[in-house]
Amino acid sequence: MNTHDTEAAGRCPSCGATVPNAFVLIEYEADDERRMYAECPACENVVRPRPSDSSR
Ligand SMILES: [Zn+2]
Structure with missing residues (x-):
């Protein structure tokens, strides 16, 4: 039940950083x-x- 990445909401459209679910x-x-x-x-x-x- 693993995804290949850490659980992330997505990427910031402005700077491209990964945005973790905790920041939603x-x-x-x-x-x-x-x-x-x-x-x-x-x-x-x-x-x-x-x-x-x-x-x-
Ligand atoms: Zn950003």
Whole structure:
């Protein structure tokens, strides 16, 4: 039940850093999509993390 990466919400669209799940501020669904806002640990902006890989 392991993914190849540590559990991460995604990547910061602004600086590219990995955003861990622990930094997610809010998560919701809209239009059948899961969306979230997280605080980037690197640039400290509130961003919408992008999925780090496109495989499911
Ligand atoms: Zn960032």
